[in-house]
Amino acid sequence: MAEKRRSTGITHSTHWPNYVGGILTETGFILSLTALALLMAVIAKAIWR
Amino acid sequence: MILRPRKEDHLVIGRYTGKVIIGVGLLMVIPLITSIVFQEWDTVVDFVISISACFIFGFGTQLVCRTERDLNWSHGLVVASGSWIVATILGALPHWLSGHEGTYLDAMFDLMSGYTTTGLYLLQDLDHISYGLNMWRHLLTYAGGQGIVVIALTFLFKGTAGAYKVYVGEGKDERLLPNVVQTARAIWLVSLTWLVVGTIALFATGLALGQEPVRAFLHGLWVFMGAWSTGGFAPQSYNTFWFHSLTYETICIVIMIAGSLNFALHWAVWTGKRKEIVKNVETISFAITLSLTTMIATFWLAKSGVYPDAMSLFRKVFYQLASGHTTTGFSTIYSRAFVTQWGPIGLIATTIAMAIGASAASTAGGIKGIRMGVMFKALMQDVRTAISPESAVVRSKYHHIRDVALDDGIVRTAMTITIAYIGLYALNAVVGTLYGYDFVQAAFEGVSAASNTGLSCGVTSPTMPALMKLLYIAAMWMGRLEFMSVFALIGYAVAIVRGRK
């Protein structure tokens, strides 16, 4: 698309490993919140059977 | 003293609004093509009519409003909020022409809900609508999430100084890069990269879950758009309950939360500042409030014994709460189940999550994490001042990309907007209650609309009073634009009638 054609450099291939790392970091953060919620559910179910 | 706007002001505003509407018309080409591909001829005609209407408005204003002047700040605000209204009126044409909307007001409700990434809808018989119309529903929520103006900015404005003023008017004042067009490009880069990754993940999962390739792809794309824009539209009336899959739900959660992060944060993390994600005031605030509200709902539902085991408790509670807190509005339970299974505490916990919302400069709505963080820090600063010796000067700062000193101006702005949100929430809740809905349900639904979430406990329906539909439309609009642009537009209208010459 337009922004890729006249790239100001942000789409240059050298950046992509960094971007992928960014996505993985974000996913990791979100999954750790998810794991915390699962832990809460396990504890809650242990209290109120 | 208010000055009555002159002809020049009208011309500038008309010209830029027209450009945004041309952008909306161009956006409709995608659903038009979708309909042609699937040979849905009636829908094709609907889109030809709608695109033509947008172009007539757009080119008409270009023809009438000939001016070389650039926008000033108040123009920017008026264009931002005004073009959202015009875009809603004209964008509602395909919905209305499809025959699935009870009134034109209903169609406009769906459009405003889409642009503002809310996700409430009044469209009836969703399960029988065309692929073209479904594409339009999801595309407008994806586009609205990025900002209609950002889109016009990228393709039509070509970097005028005024463009930045409209951009701010749309409620996104982060500059990731020195120049506003570069910023728009960076936003697109993040959004489109996630679009590709997220759609592929959902598409592959859909295939594994037993969907036909074409349906799996379209569902993947649309669910991605609904999740990333924190919109909450889904292609079936069952919403994401349709898929019955832990994997699909987990991917949705990742996309919803990723979509609710500040674009400046994305950019920092993507350009190597990985630690930012655990240091940023917004992610910290979000993690705390999400965990607290999840805990309340989890413990309450465990106690009331609605769900048989820990896994189903986790799946149901965290999905709805993450969806509510990111202001997405996806659900894996029936709307009425919030009332008949979750009960008042479950409703209230979700309402609080929706009211707070996620990050600023993202597609999310609500009060937002940065304001929660700033207000909390201000409170702590006051407490520390109170218990320190009189001569001591207590300073405080918060971390958003870099350390920012907490001064009274920042706190004041955060408080003002927060109060405006709470006022809007309260108004919606009170009006709903006056119309005879249960208070807790009216509050849930009212907060859902004003925070651009879209979860419903059954108050929103095609048969609800027209005044409430109008109120919700206004609430979604004000909530998304964070009030200032809307106030500017109202001021502009007042000035036309009553301003001094």
Next chain:
Amino acid sequence: MTRARRIVVWAVLLGIAVVLSGCERQGTPQANPNKASSAVLVESPKEYDGTTVTFTGEAIGEAMVRDDKAWIHLNDDAYYLKNVEEGAHLGGYNSGMAVWIDASLAKRIQFFGDYKHEGDVVKISGTFNAACAEHGGDMDIHATSLEIVKPGRDAQDPVRSWKLLWALALALVAAVLYVLNRNWGKWGPDVQQGS
């Protein structure tokens, strides 16, 4: 002057109100085929939890086959016999139930409801779960039998000629405006450069 202006403003507002409310479509919805409809099941899940129910509805979307079982969705709403394109009256949102059933039974369904199809109307019976332990707390019915009550068909949505005329006329006007604009010499990617 101000009086005239006020009249214009009121006229516009009144016009908008008339247009918005005047476009209402309504009618009587189709009668629900179920004793315990999906709305009733969602409204009082506890009462029906674990009981055997029979449920009739239009098969929607697709059957998602998972090994030897499958998910199907049955709608018992205002559109289960006829959809909006074919002239059904608007009667609220879709409403239905998710059903977990043997894949072999699910494969008997020929038509699934979407824009181009009115799905088979199917009658199943099985156990209703308010929050199914096997399926992560989903509200569902685990069905043991399936019967096709009314076969589905291709749905029609012909282009109405008045719509086609509007489309042509508006497209023409838009094209004329576009050309006018172009020849005025000022339209195009913006003139100014700055910021």
